[in-house]
Amino acid sequence: xPAIPGAMSYQQSGVDYxxxxxxxxxxxxxxxxxxxxLARHGVSExxxxxxxxxxxxxxxxxxxxxITECLGTKAxxxxxxxxxxxKTYYQSLAQDTLAMAINDLITVGASPLSVHAYWxxxxxxxxxxxxxxxxLVEGWRDACNRCGVAWGGGETPALAGVVESGRIxxxxxxxxxxxxxxxxxxxxxxxxxxxxxxxxxxxxxxxxLSLARQLAKRLAKGYATELPDGALYGEALLTPTALYSxxxxxxxxxxxxxxxxxxxxxxxxxxxxxxxxxxxxxxxxLPEVPPVLKFIxxxxxxxxxxxxxxxxxxxxxxxxxxxxxxxxxxxxxQAQGIPAWIAGRVEAGAKRVLIEPVQLTFESDDLHVRA
Amino acid sequence: xPAIPGAMSYQQSGVDYxxxxxxxxxxxxxxxxxxxxLARHGVSExxxxxxxxxxxxxxxxxxxxxITECLGTKAxxxxxxxxxxxKTYYQSLAQDTLAMAINDLITVGASPLSVHAYWxxxxxxxxxxxxxxxxLVEGWRDACNRCGVAWGGGETPALAGVVESGRIxxxxxxxxxxxxxxxxxxxxxxxxxxxxxxxxxxxxxxxxLSLARQLAKRLAKGYATELPDGALYGEALLTPTALYSxxxxxxxxxxxxxxxxxxxxxxxxxxxxxxxxxxxxxxxxLPEVPPVLKFIxxxxxxxxxxxxxxxxxxxxxxxxxxxxxxxxxxxxxQAQGIPAWIAGRVEAGAKRVLIEPVQLTFESDDLHVRA
Numbered sequence: 001x002p003a004i005p006g007a008m009s010y011q012q013s014g015v016d017y018x019x020x021x022x023x024x025x026x027x028x029x030x031x032x033x034x035x036x037x038l039a040r041h042g043v044s045e046x047x048x049x050x051x052x053x054x055x056x057x058x059x060x061x062x063x064x065x066x067i068t069e070c071l072g073t074k075a076x077x078x079x080x081x082x083x084x085x086x087k088t089y090y091q092s093l094a095q096d097t098l099a100m101a102i103n104d105l106i107t108v109g110a111s112p113l114s115v116h117a118y119w120x121x122x123x124x125x126x127x128x129x130x131x132x133x134x135x136l137v138e139g140w141r142d143a144c145n146r147c148g149v150a151w152g153g154g155e156t157p158a159l160a161g162v163v164e165s166g167r168i169x170x171x172x173x174x175x176x177x178x179x180x181x182x183x184x185x186x187x188x189x190x191x192x193x194x195x196x197x198x199x200x201x202x203x204x205x206x207x208x209l210s211l212a213r214q215l216a217k218r219l220a221k222g223y224a225t226e227l228p229d230g231a232l233y234g235e236a237l238l239t240p241t242a243l244y245s246x247x248x249x250x251x252x253x254x255x256x257x258x259x260x261x262x263x264x265x266x267x268x269x270x271x272x273x274x275x276x277x278x279x280x281x282x283x284x285x286l287p288e289v290p291p292v293l294k295f296i297x298x299x300x301x302x303x304x305x306x307x308x309x310x311x312x313x314x315x316x317x318x319x320x321x322x323x324x325x326x327x328x329x330x331x332x333x334q335a336q337g338i339p340a341w342i343a344g345r346v347e348a349g350a351k352r353v354l355i356e357p358v359q360l361t362f363e364s365d366d367l368h369v370r371a
Numbered sequence: 372x373p374a375i376p377g378a379m380s381y382q383q384s385g386v387d388y389x390x391x392x393x394x395x396x397x398x399x400x401x402x403x404x405x406x407x408x409l410a411r412h413g414v415s416e417x418x419x420x421x422x423x424x425x426x427x428x429x430x431x432x433x434x435x436x437x438i439t440e441c442l443g444t445k446a447x448x449x450x451x452x453x454x455x456x457x458k459t460y461y462q463s464l465a466q467d468t469l470a471m472a473i474n475d476l477i478t479v480g481a482s483p484l485s486v487h488a489y490w491x492x493x494x495x496x497x498x499x500x501x502x503x504x505x506x507l508v509e510g511w512r513d514a515c516n517r518c519g520v521a522w523g524g525g526e527t528p529a530l531a532g533v534v535e536s537g538r539i540x541x542x543x544x545x546x547x548x549x550x551x552x553x554x555x556x557x558x559x560x561x562x563x564x565x566x567x568x569x570x571x572x573x574x575x576x577x578x579x580l581s582l583a584r585q586l587a588k589r590l591a592k593g594y595a596t597e598l599p600d601g602a603l604y605g606e607a608l609l610t611p612t613a614l615y616s617x618x619x620x621x622x623x624x625x626x627x628x629x630x631x632x633x634x635x636x637x638x639x640x641x642x643x644x645x646x647x648x649x650x651x652x653x654x655x656x657l658p659e660v661p662p663v664l665k666f667i668x669x670x671x672x673x674x675x676x677x678x679x680x681x682x683x684x685x686x687x688x689x690x691x692x693x694x695x696x697x698x699x700x701x702x703x704x705q706a707q708g709i710p711a712w713i714a715g716r717v718e719a720g721a722k723r724v725l726i727e728p729v730q731l732t733f734e735s736d737d738l739h740v741r742a
Binding site for chain 1 (some may be wrong): 393394401405409412414416426428430432437439441444446447482485487488489498500501504508512514515520522523524525528530531534535538540542544546550581610626653665
């Protein structure tokens with residue numbers, strides 16, 4: 001919880017994980033009970049993928065991986081910023097949405113193959129705005145090309161009465177495969193002494209936007225507030241999420257064996273202990289915090305626990321590799337244009353994340369991502 | 372357009388396909404341009420699947436198929452009916468949502484393998500209603516079991532400001548494979564003389580709900596209006612969509628070669644000419660029209676063109692098979708508990724649907740599903 005009087009917290013910003021959790025557990029148990037249905041098709045579930053970021057099915061010659069992910073409420077920022085700058089920002093939002101799905105899919109070691117778009121509007125008049133529609137389409141295509149996936153199709157339902165008038169609910173589903181099967185990264189090889197290589201975030205990505213929007217309401221100039229570097233707050237929020245699949249594909253090409261991978265989204269750095277095994281994740285080197293996140297932390301009065309526990313604070317994606325492969329992993333990532341660094345190491349010990357430079361510890365109990 | 376004064380039409384009910392179309396064409400062209408991305412993974416797109424109901428990738432030993440589909444606005448009917456009967460109906464809506472995805476996926480000959488749930492709410496308080504949440508989860512699980520698919524995971528975002536407060540946007544993505552590859556049904560074998568076997572609809576399914584909801588507003592008792600068979604209008608609307616994958620799986624088991632398949636959704640019977648080839652689809656035998664659709668047609672004053680061109684009118688799914696296989700196809704479907712009949716035949720000739728019993732013709736121009 002924030003230490004500063006008048007400071008904001010996650011619960012106040014409208015996201016209450018406690019209300020979602022009982023349903024999540026119910027749904028996870030029901031979902032698990034359907035696994036045996038695969039037997040009739042001659043395939044089987046990889047049970048360890050339950051609770052991970054993508055679902056994995058063993059199809060014999062390869063693993064099949066799939067995921068559906070949502071952008072969240074970031075489009076509300078774009079809609080508000082258009083009044084200030086005239087830009088739609090839907091090109092960026094398209095990349096954000098695909099990043100949500102693709103960056104999750106690749107955590108299991110999969111190459112993303114194809115995506116479907118899910119664009120649900122409050123009415124078909126949403127698409128009458130040609131500039132915005134064109135930006136969305138072109139951004140989607142460009143992000144697909146950057147990640148080497150085929151855009152297979154999509155759904156554009158008009159849902160008056162369900163989706164708010166003038167708004168759009170953006171989501172993406174992605175299918176990929178793990179081939180050769182040795183590329184599977186469900187943490188089976190995660191070990192004491194592994195290095196944690198972190199890929200830099202490009203900005204806030206698409207998590208923490210509820211808080212960011214609440215903050216905008218408290219600022220005299222709202223989204224038009226200038227950050228110390230001169231960027232407008234709203235525009236900085238809309239920097240598109242980095243796409244990490246070019247890095248994981250390049251690592252596979254280079255023969256680097258990834259032991260585990262975590263996409264840093266909701267729950268911030270707590271996600272570093274996503275894997276179900278008991279390890280201590282000791283972080284010794286922090287990244288430069290993106291200016292927009294620094295601004296949010298200061299203006300919303302978030303202490304380090306609140307900030308690192310919910311925002312990415314500059315860490316977009318974590319790769320767990322053998323210590324001997326750490327520098328090569330960094331080099332491969334940088335060659336793909338993604339800043340990266342050796343951030344810490346995996347150690348035998350109680351399950352927790354230690355962020356030494358800010359003297360912060362997240363215990364196992366601080367993260368609940370599976371039943 | 373309706374022939375009766377004061378009658379309703381699709382455009383009046385808030386669904387305007389003309390506003391969606393330019394964006395659809397833009398998106399379809401952009402999507403098509405991404406196909407070459409698959410080459411780097413050693414796979415390739417099956418170009419004929421563009422514009423069909425599911426996207427198909429040739430993976431060598433098998434075809435991979437994927438789809439994302441949305442329930443639409445049917446949940447609004449459930450929310451309204453709860454006030455009359457106290458039931459949530461979310462068990463039914465779960466089946467509807469999965470049917471939208473699975474019934475589309477199987478049109479290409481795929482066996483559905485796994486699904487992801489997409490349940491976007493106007494706030495996490497939606498899940499605080501335990502009965503409703505439980506019904507949704509159990510209905511989802513049961514439909515998965517009925518179709519032999521694994522429920523791989525899902526996304527339950529709380530989207531205040533995007534999704535209306537108290538509402539839920541339900542969608543599903545589904546992944547399957549076509550194996551052996553000879554099961555692919557993209558119409559390559561569709562031929563003059565083929566029989567059209569139709570599988571019965573269970574009710575309105577999940578298309579035409581905007582019109583059905585508009586009609587409820589014009590009825591003195593709204594959703595509580597009794598149909599001639601004594602059922603309440605709203606409850607009849609909520610009969611869950613039939614799941615057809617048990618039929619297509621049983622047909623594969625029985626060795627029946629399906630030449631093409633069409634899921635009858637939006638555009639009603641116009642969907643019978645979905646395939647891109649030029650054929651005349653002559654229908655000689657109509658089904659019993661479900662009472663709720665008969666009621667809508669009468670009360671909304673829809674003429675046959677409006678009714679058959681937008682509603683399923685009792686036809687849920689069409690299978691195009693060699694004439695010699697027609698009766699066996701009917702028998703296999705009925706053995707799975709799905710009423711079926713030989714409805715007509717495919718003939719060389721101009722592209723159109725002739726529905727002889729109601730003297731109705733839909734010309735090629737009446738259907739636009741691809742760029």
